[in-house]
Amino acid sequence: MKFQQIDQFAAELRADTRAAVYDGSKKGHEKRTKLLFDEYPDPNRLRVLAGQVKQHVIENLDTYLPAVEAKLKANGVIVHWAATADAANETVLKIMRARGATKMVKAKTMVSEETELAHFLEKHGMEALETDLGEFIVQIDHDHPSHIVKPIIHKNRREIATSFEKNGLGAYNDDPQTITRRARQFLRHKYLEADVGLTGGNFISAESGRLVLVTNEGNSRFCLAATKCHIAMVGIEKIVPRDRDLALLLNLLARSGTAQDLTVYTEFISGPKSATQPDGPEEMHVILVDNGRTEVLASDCRDILRCIRCGACLNVCPVYRQASGHAYRSVYPGPVGAVLSPLLMGDRFKEKADLPKASSLCGACQEVCPVNIPIPDLLLRLRDKGKQEGLSSPGTPPMGAWALLASQPLAWKASLIGGRLMNYLPTKLVPVPALRAWEAKRTLPPWRGGEFRKWLHNRPPKT
Amino acid sequence: MSDDREAILGRVRSALAPLTERAALPAYDTEIAVLRQLLANRDPLAVFADRLRGVNGTALTDIPALVKQLREGKWLHGYCDPALWPRLAPHFGPEFEVETVYDRTRVDDYAFGITRAAGGIAELGTVILKDRSTSHRLAALTPWVHVAVFSRAELFVDLPQAIAALGDDPNIIWCTGPSKTADVEGILIEGVHGPGVQIALVLD
Numbered sequence: 306m307k308f309q310q311i312d313q314f315a316a317e318l319r320a321d322t323r324a325a326v327y328d329g330s331k332k333g334h335e336k337r338t339k340l341l342f343d344e345y346p347d348p349n350r351l352r353v354l355a356g357q358v359k360q361h362v363i364e365n366l367d368t369y370l371p372a373v374e375a376k377l378k379a380n381g382v383i384v385h386w387a388a389t390a391d392a393a394n395e396t397v398l399k400i401m402r403a404r405g406a407t408k409m410v411k412a413k414t415m416v417s418e419e420t421e422l423a424h425f426l427e428k429h430g431m432e433a434l435e436t437d438l439g440e441f442i443v444q445i446d447h448d449h450p451s452h453i454v455k456p457i458i459h460k461n462r463r464e465i466a467t468s469f470e471k472n473g474l475g476a477y478n479d480d481p482q483t484i485t486r487r488a489r490q491f492l493r494h495k496y497l498e499a500d501v502g503l504t505g506g507n508f509i510s511a512e513s514g515r516l517v518l519v520t521n522e523g524n525s526r527f528c529l530a531a532t533k534c535h536i537a538m539v540g541i542e543k544i545v546p547r548d549r550d551l552a553l554l555l556n557l558l559a560r561s562g563t564a565q566d567l568t569v570y571t572e573f574i575s576g577p578k579s580a581t582q583p584d585g586p587e588e589m590h591v592i593l594v595d596n597g598r599t600e601v602l603a604s605d606c607r608d609i610l611r612c613i614r615c616g617a618c619l620n621v622c623p624v625y626r627q628a629s630g631h632a633y634r635s636v637y638p639g640p641v642g643a644v645l646s647p648l649l650m651g652d653r654f655k656e657k658a659d660l661p662k663a664s665s666l667c668g669a670c671q672e673v674c675p676v677n678i679p680i681p682d683l684l685l686r687l688r689d690k691g692k693q694e695g696l697s698s699p700g701t702p703p704m705g706a707w708a709l710l711a712s713q714p715l716a717w718k719a720s721l722i723g724g725r726l727m728n729y730l731p732t733k734l735v736p737v738p739a740l741r742a743w744e745a746k747r748t749l750p751p752w753r754g755g756e757f758r759k760w761l762h763n764r765p766p767k768t
Numbered sequence: 769m770s771d772d773r774e775a776i777l778g779r780v781r782s783a784l785a786p787l788t789e790r791a792a793l794p795a796y797d798t799e800i801a802v803l804r805q806l807l808a809n810r811d812p813l814a815v816f817a818d819r820l821r822g823v824n825g826t827a828l829t830d831i832p833a834l835v836k837q838l839r840e841g842k843w844l845h846g847y848c849d850p851a852l853w854p855r856l857a858p859h860f861g862p863e864f865e866v867e868t869v870y871d872r873t874r875v876d877d878y879a880f881g882i883t884r885a886a887g888g889i890a891e892l893g894t895v896i897l898k899d900r901s902t903s904h905r906l907a908a909l910t911p912w913v914h915v916a917v918f919s920r921a922e923l924f925v926d927l928p929q930a931i932a933a934l935g936d937d938p939n940i941i942w943c944t945g946p947s948k949t950a951d952v953e954g955i956l957i958e959g960v961h962g963p964g965v966q967i968a969l970v971l972d
Contacts, residue, residue, distance in 0.1 A: 329954050344803055351801060357794040364790040366780045380938070386773040438960060439951035455951065462953055481952040485960055492961060493875060493910065515934070523909060523947035523962025529939075530905035531872075541776065552798040552928040563950070566803075567892045567927075569823075570962070571942040579938050584872075584905035595776045603783035 308700035308742075309659035315628035322459050326451070326629040329458040334620040336564035337673070344566075355553050356677030359611035362544050363602065369511050369544045370593070376514025377591055380576040385592045390420035393594045397422060397503070397536055398429055400590055404534055406431075406500030410492075412518070412525035413437035414505025415453065415614055416538045416594050418636045419649070422503070433503075434495055436524040438488050445472045451630030451638060453616040454562050459629050493527070502528030502586065506539035507613065508554060509591075512547040515575045516591065519558065519568040526570050535577075535586035541593050542610040554613065557675035562615035597649040606683045609644045611676040618670035618680060624663050633660055640670035644683045658696045661687035700742070721754040728752050798928035803891055812890035812925050813970060819893030823945030824958060825966040827893075831859040834915060834969050838880060839863070841965070843913050846880030849903040852917055856882065870907040880913035881963075886937075887922035888968060889930045892944055895968050896930065899939040908943075914963035916943070919971055 308316060341348040362369055377384050387393035393416075401409065409426060411417065411433055423444065426433040435444040439456035443449065446468045450456030457465070466479035474487050496502075504525050508517040516537055518525050529535055545551060559565040578585035601610055619625045619639030630638035635646035635657065643664060647657035661684045670680040691698075710716050727735070728751050735741065740749075784790070807815055817827035828834050838844070839861075848856060850868040860866060870878070886898040895916040897908055908914050924930040934940055947962030958964045 325953070332954060354794055354796050354800070357791065360791040361793045364784065364787060367777065367784055370777060370780065386776055388772040388775045392772055436961065437951075438949050442951070455954075457951055458954075465952060481955045482957055484952055485949060485957040489960060496961075497872060497875065513934075521947070522949050522960035524960070526905070526909055526941060527961045530909055541780075546793055548931055548934060549798055549928065552931050553796075553801050556801045556927065565823075565944075566819075567894060567942070567944045569944050569946070569948055571894075571944070573934055573940040573942075574938070575936075576938040578905075579899035582899045582902065582905065582939070583870075585899070585939065593776070595772075595779070599776060599779035599783055602780060607783075 309662065309698060310634070311628060311632045311659050311663045312700055314632035314634075318627075318629055318632070321461065322629055323627065325461055326459055327626045329455060330452075330620040330622075330626050333455070333564065334617070334673070337561055337617060337620070340564045340566075341560050344560075351553060351557055352675055352677045355557050355675055356611060358545065358550050358553065359613070359676045360608065362546060363542055363607060363610045366541065366544070366602065369546070370541060372511045373509055373514060373544055374593070376511065377509075380514045381589070382514070382576055383588070383590045385590060387592050387594045387596070390594075390596045393420045393538060393592055393596065394422055394425040396592050397538070398426065398431070400534070400536055401426075401431060401501055404500065404588075406534065408499045409433045409501045409503055410496050410499040410528045410532065411435050411440075412502070412504040412520065412528050413440050413456075414503070414538055415636060416505055416540050416596070417503065418450065419596055420538070420594070422538070434492075434499070436492055436496070436528065437520070438485065438522060441488060441492065442468065445469075449631065450636075452619055453614050453637065453639070453641075455616065459631065492524075496527045496531040499528075499532050501534045501536060502532040503536045503538065504528060506537050506543050506591070507558065508545045508551060509539060509543055510546075510548050510551065511544050513575060515548065515573045517551060517555070518572040518574065519555070519570065521563070521565075521569045523570055526572060529572070529574070529586060530584045532585075533587050535574075535589045536592065537590065538592045538594055541595055541598050554675075558613055558615050561617040561673065561675040597651055600651055601645070601648045604648060605686055606644055606648055608678050609641065609648070609680075609683055611678050612641050612645070613676060615675055617673040617675065621669045621673045623665065623667065623669075628663065632663075635660070640664065640680045640684075641678070644680060644687060647687060654690070655694070655696055658687075658691040658694075659698075661685075661691070662698060662701070700739070724752045724754045798931075802926045802928060807891060807925060812923050813920060816888055816890040816893055816923060816968070816970070819891065820945065820966070820968060821893070823893055825893060825945045825968065827968045827970060829970050831856055831969070831971075834967065835859045835861070837967065838913065841913065843879035845877060846882065846911060846913070847878050847904070847907045848882040849884050849907075849917075851903070852882060852884060870904045872906055875906070875910045878907070878911040880915060881907040881909075881911035882915040882917060882969075883908040885916035885918040885922075885968070886940075887918050887924060887930070888916075888970070889924045889927060889942070891926040894930075894942045894944040895966070896924075897941045897943065898935075898937040900937050905939075909962050912959060912963060913965040913967065914943075915967045915969055917969045917971065923970065
């Protein structure tokens with residue numbers, strides 16, 4: 306039996322990886338929910354409101370983008386536009402070359418994962434070092450992140466200790482505190498030697514041009530305290546209308562992502578360092594990156610552009626918990642990734658068309674989303690898109706026979722009798738491979754067909 | 769690249785052209801996001817101290833308490849903003865070695881860094897650093913202990929108030945407790961790249 310790719314990956318997943326992902330995401334979700342409902346009488350009001358704010362932005366990007374550009378320029382920021390991943394990477398390389406820079410320290414940014422910036426720079430002879438602890442471990446392991454905010458949720462401490470040892474970061478020691486101290490000691494000197502600090506951007510205010518960055522480890526601050534040039538790669542959808550909207554979004558982002566009232570470091574940057582400040586960038590660049598976003602904007606799934614990358618939908622998703630992030634083969638895993646990743650593929654949609662199908666449509670993702678994205682609805686639209694494009698669904702039983710039965714009352718009645726016979730027949734003998742595959746992990750409930758018709762005929766008359 | 773600018777804006781305009789109606793910006797009061805119950809009828813400084821403790825930081829209101837804590841932690845060598853040092857120096861004993869010039873080539877020498885903060889946020893236990901009043905970004909970040917000094921009058925009650933007062937400083941950072949990570953098996957570890965101990969010294 307051949308499954309679609311994501312299901313196949315989940316079926317072959319190592320048990321300890323599955324356990325690590327399951328525990329990590331479940332704990333994250335429970336803490337988030339407790340915090341929000343302990344603190345606010347109705348957290349859903351906040352989510353709905355934040356969703357409306359972001360929806361307003363994406364439906365008015367034609368005015369907000371030039372407005373943000375003007376504010377950034379007025380703040381002394383050099384603004385670049387990048388239509389594609391290549392253009393974004395080339396822009397970074399050009400800035401570095403113009404400064405004679407060879408060393409970059411990087412904070413965690415999802416858009417640079419999309420463009421594979423670190424690989425690109427290394428290929429061109431630049432050093433590009435990840436500084437977020439999880440991303441650093443991913444980098445020395447030549448691995449991929451498997452979660453938007455917890456990149457190494459799939460790894461245990463023994464694997465990490467082994468790769469530290471292999472990379473000359475001390476003898477094997479799997480104590481998380483020791484691991485963290487070693488990374489601290491190694492990375493602090495790297496920041497101080499670096500020429501350029503690269504960050505993403507969680508929000509940009511159209512009102513003030515402020516770029517807002519949130520981290521817990523302090524790595525983005527270190528990038529911006531040690532280097533003389535700041536480059537920020539920011540997706541074009543990251544805009545908020547006013548500074549005051551940050552009050553709403555910052556409160557929701559930290560609580561949804563990591564169950565904190567606020568991230569440890571929340572940085573508001575509106576240009577190069579002040580003249581009196583000895584540390585930090587004298588030059589600041591913002592690269593506004595499209596890389597498929599305008600195509601998403603043109604689709605009927607544009608609501609996904611509200612996403613603020615908190616990862617709450619991953620943590621709550623029963624499919625993510627079982628399949629792990631790597632099953633999605635994308636920068637964005639989980640429910641948000643099941644919508645965004647195939648769309649960002651553009652005309653190669655087909656390669657990830659299986660992702661929207663890996664969902665029970667239970668709706669938990671929308672319930673936890675801090676910007677209330679109707680993810681189940683968007684998944685259905687993408688399933689439809691796949692169907693319209695005639696893409697096959699390996700592992701999905703053909704529905705043609707069902708359609709035939711459902712449209713012929715007599716055939717339907719006959720099948721009810723057949724169904725009842727199945728209660729007496731061992732299911733192992735049923736010659737339908739899809740059913741047998743399904744049964745390998747579950748037990749088929751006893752057939753109870755015809756109950757609805759019985760009820761319909763015998764219901765008491767309307768009074 | 770200017771070609772990319774036109775390409776992106778062109779695609780944005782054509783993507784939005786079919787929309788007959790565009791979502792309006794909702795009217796709302798940021799009060800909705802404030803933990804008002806936590807703040808009601810309480811001294812903001814007491815709330816600030818509680819909230820900072822909640823994220824494993826410490827709020828102090830007098831200099832001798834700070835000196836005592838530094839001594840107990842055996843953090844005896846550090847940096848202090850030269851503008852603050854005259855006021856603090858009389859309380860520091862001879863066992864301390866305090867520099868008022870930060871040297872980035874010796875980051876590992878400084879066990880503590882005492883810098884001026886622009887204020888705090890009671891609702892969250894946050895200290896606010898602004899570029900124009902912080903003597904060194906690195907001195908507030910690289911030592912194991914960071915002491916942020918501000919005055920009681922500079923304490924904001926809630927987050928929306930602090931947002932409204934961001935002003936025109938090019939770089940503002942809010943620090944809420946010590947630097948931390950839970951990347952390794954979800955276990956909380958403090959002191960990743962920034963301070964492992966965050967102290968706020970709130971003076972009158």
